Amino acid sequence: MASAALTRAVRAWLTHLDVERGVSANTLKAYTRDLARYQEYLTGLGVSDPRGVTEAQVGGFVSYLRAGSQDHPPLAASSAGRSLVAVRGFHRFLALEGEADADPSAEVSPPTPPARLPKAISIDEVERLLEAASVGDTPAALRDRALLELLYGTGARISEAVGLDLDDVDGILGEAGAAGDAVVRLRGKGDKERLVPVGSYAASALAAYVVRARPVLAGAGTPALFLNQRGGRLSRQSAWTLLRHAAERAGLPGHLTPHTLRHSFATHLLDGGADVRVVQELLGHASVTTTQIYTQVTIQRLREVWAQSHPRAR
Structure with missing residues (x-):
């Protein structure tokens, strides 16, 4: 059972939230639950006075939440982080009110949620998407195919692709349209420029668009x-829309985004044996650490193949 001093302090903060801050009933209920768990934890450590709580004990509470106990299942990083918000608010309140000399929670960091692996689609699905983007021989169809070929062929961000000017693409016409000759100048974050090769498929699609469709538009x-159809620069929103329509025609998931093609570009390169630092340069990442998340995707694929194929996997 929690000490009277701890209980009084928690009630004082919850009353402050309710009366003076006017927080919602749901927030108050969540904080009450979080602090009840915190009181339970401190009591188990023999702490009876909130003024005696240390930074190590607050950090230990976060670890305790993540590990779980006999009575409580482990919490996800996001849920443990929410509980830490309640604890921080409680200790900050005590320090501001002069009920404690310092805030022991000020330097305690919330748990880092696991990195979400980028969603990539298979090569077959990419081909279905690109075929679905070029239904008919209209200027819009030629443009859509060229845009999606460029996104997948270069790993460009959608903002980089729609921000391109005609002069930023070189070598797509004539004999230079062969793979390895065409290049595109992409402007990434912080206006940092990079030159990325354009493969023969994207170069051919761009050439068809520039020669046959762009003059019409x-x-x-x-x-x-x-x-766009009015002769102005295509917007990001319009690019998202045309991708969604192509995905629907191809029977692909509705959550497909332009960034999916960027993820697929990187994943397929690494699956094909490309060095992670080369992929870093192509993507325009400032740090190789950012690119290395794609290596997790390929390892996941290796695990899946192994699990399905190896006689000792099951």
Whole structure:
């Protein structure tokens, strides 16, 4: 059972939240539950006075939540982090009210949630998507195919692709359209530029669009590469829409986004044996650490193949 001093302090903060801060009933209920667990934890350590709580004990509470106990299942990082918010608010309140000399929770960091692996689609699914993007021979169909081929072929962000001007693409016409000759200048975060090779499929699609479709769509003097039906620069929203329509025609998941093609570009390169630092340069990542998340994707694929194929896997 929690000490009277701990109980009084917790009630004082909850009353402050309710009366003076006017927090919602749901928030108050959640904080009450979190602090009841905190009181239980401190009592188990023999702590009876909130003024005697140490930083190590607050950090230990987070570990305790993540590990779980006989009476409580382990909490996810997000849930444990929410409980820490309640604990921090409690100790900050005591320090501001002069009920404690310091806030022992101030330097305690919330648990880091596990990195979410990027969603990539298979090569077969990419091909279905690209075929579905070029239904008919209209200027819009040629543009859509060229845009999606470029996104997958270069790993460009959608903002980089729609921000391209005609002068940013070189070597897509004539004999230079062969694989390895065409390049595109992409402007990434912080206006950092990088040159990325354009493969033969994307180069051919871009050439067909530039020669046969862009002159039909082009407004007066616009430098933009990808144009909308009014002759202006294609927006990110419109690019998302055309991708969604192509995904629907291809029978692919509705959550497909332009970033999915970027993820697929990186994953398929690594699956094919590309060095992670080369992929880093192609993606325009400032740190190789950012790119290394894609190596987890390929390891996951290796595990799946092993589990399905190896006689000792099951």
